[in-house]
Amino acid sequence: MSAPVDDGRIRCPWPLGSQLYLDYHDTEWGRTLHGDDALYERMSLEAFQSGLSWITILRKRPAFRAAFADFAIERVAGFGPADVERLLTDAGIVRNRAKIEATIANARVAAELDGGLDALLWSFAPPARPRPRTGAEIPAVTPESTAMARALKKRGFRFVGPTTAYALMQAVGMVDDHVADCWVRFEDSFSNSPVREEAG
DSSP states (O other): OOOOOOOOOOOOSSOOSOHHHHHHHHHTTTOOOBOHHHHHHHHHHHHHHTTSOHHHHHHHHHHHHHHTGGGOHHHHHTOOHHHHHHHHTOTTSOOOHHHHHHHHHHHHHHHTOTTHHHHHHHTTOOOOOOOOSSGGGOOSOOHHHHHHHHHHHHHTOOSOOHHHHHHHHHHTTSSOOSOTTOSOOOTTOSTTSOOOBOOO
């Protein structure tokens, strides 16, 4: 694990101990993200993170992308039993059968959505609100994340409960949970700001 560079900047309290974690906090977490494949990747990785630390998932993200065809929804939707067995032998990812099968099943559901995954997920973005002053003010679940999880489950998505849904909302900029004195400022932090697309 590489030690993070001490640049004197004030940050949120959680990205400690690794430059990889610090870079994720500084350049990705909370930045507005759009695109069906990009959002499917983040949703899938948040589901894999359940019960684990996020830094574990970050370290494995390149292997996840290789294993899951860069999280291209149409490609993953075509995975079959042989792919499940292949993934279960891939030491680069989290080898959890239920999560692997859920990721494939979720791609199939996403591929059939009217209007796409992006429109569905962003329909639950709450109005912009002031940044939290401390980490203690950041919720784990909100009414919007509960509603998102319920809607996803109704459509057949798996492993996206209210807590995972809120973590997704934080990660992709639906909410801005950088603490008030954190140096990070994204022009597109809030859901009503200009958007950025990332290839999935």
